[in-house]
Amino acid sequence: MRLRRIPGTREKILQYTPWLVTEPTAWQGRWQDYIAGRLGSQQAEPMEIHLELGTGRGRFINEMARDCSDHFWIGAELREEVLLNALELAKKGETPNLAFLWINVEQTVDIFGVGEVDGIYLNFSDPWPKARHAKRRLTHRRFLERYRRYLKVGGKIRFKTDNEDLFRFSLEEFEANGFALQEVTFDLHNDPALSSMELSARVMTEYERRFSRRGMPIYRCEAVLCS
Ligand code: SAM
Structure with a gap:
């Protein structure tokens, strides 16, 4: 692009x-x-x-x-x-x-050095629903390989989306590519643990505001880089 x-x-x-x-x-x-x-x-x-x-x-x-x-x-x-x-x-x-x-x-691989970044946030990334466009999803392994080059070991990708298919795809991609999942929720705003989650879970993006006003569930997870 x-x-x-x-x-x-x-x-x-x-x-x-x-x-x-x-x-x-x-x-x-x-x-x-x-x-x-x-x-x-x-x-x-x-x-x-x-x-x-x-x-x-x-x-x-x-x-x-x-x-x-x-x-x-x-x-x-x-x-x-x-x-x-x-x-x-x-x-x-x-x-x-x-x-x-x-x-x-x-x-971004030409912009950040090895281990230079502590955290990555992917908020409401474009879902690219067609299978032939899967490689454009920002959670596709093609991108995860890039993030691994500059994210610190132990650093996290925090991912939020309104799109269940993209979320399930992303969970699989994270696990297959050296990330451990935590704080996985399929309905962030109705999750009883929300108030004790870190601030980034609670701060709303523009898209999040729009979708949650319509009553749509918000999916969220954290993917920790293992090695
Ligand atoms: N994160 C915001 C939010 O949650 O309100 C915006 C979400 S919007 C659906 C996705 C944004 O990602 C768009 O502004 C789009 O231009 C940007 N984007 C998509 N692919 C990108 C890429 N490869 N590089 C940089 N920005 C990209």
């Missing part, structure tokens, strides 16, 4: 520096330097890096960055029209521990 470039968008998006990282491959293996540069004297210790892939309008990641300020949050998004919204929210909130990448998820 190639990035669609609407004339003038790059200029528009560049107004959102420092939240937009314009040359992300330059930071591969050096994201802690990037973070130190962004946060300046406030940041002496390495920070955990948490990555949302397919961040959309950025509601979830903006809220997470605000409420988990001891982590650095990076959102990756392909479509510039929704990314602009995510950048606007970050600028409005003046959120320092947050950055965005205007990229295809395919490119």
